[in-house]
Amino acid sequence: MKTDLRKKYQATPTAVQTAVMILWACFGIGILNTFFVATHPIPLPPGAHLMQLVIFGFEALIIAMIGRGRNWARITFLIICLLGFVSVILLMHVMLRLNGPLSFLIVLAESILQYVALILLFQREASEWFRGGQRSGLTPQNRIRERVPYSYARFQ
Numbered sequence: 001m002k003t004d005l006r007k008k009y010q011a012t013p014t015a016v017q018t019a020v021m022i023l024w025a026c027f028g029i030g031i032l033n034t035f036f037v038a039t040h041p042i043p044l045p046p047g048a049h050l051m052q053l054v055i056f057g058f059e060a061l062i063i064a065m066i067g068r069g070r071n072w073a074r075i076t077f078l079i080i081c082l083l084g085f086v087s088v089i090l091l092m093h094v095m096l097r098l099n100g101p102l103s104f105l106i107v108l109a110e111s112i113l114q115y116v117a118l119i120l121l122f123q124r125e126a127s128e129w130f131r132g133g134q135r136s137g138l139t140p141q142n143r144i145r146e147r148v149p150y151s152y153a154r155f156q
Helices: 014-036 048-067 071-090 092-121 124-130 140-147
Strands: none
Touching (some): 014 048, 014 092, 014 124, 048 071, 071 092, 092 124
């Protein structure tokens, strides 16, 4: 489904522009953080650097597609952020012990910036832009009625 977003909006909303700039800054911070990560006594498995390159490439693709107004990229970013939040919370003590406080603080700052960008990407103006300028025509009561096909809520 191709949607020409320029029909409704002449320019990208400010919230989306700000979010994309934050995400590119986080991308750069993430690349720099790979240099601060301590080398482990166990040698890296073969292909570890290739895997880092693939992950950074995927992240760059997602950020670029968010900047172009692709809703699937915004949803993918939401899912990645939720999974990343869980992993940062669960592995916080391991990151501190293995990589030291500097790397941990960088990851924490990067996570906070990504959540600020996530909030900006899901504001009303940004959401309308990602959907091609169309608002949901349903009120909250009508949404409930649409989800429940046979209920007493339809007859009230």
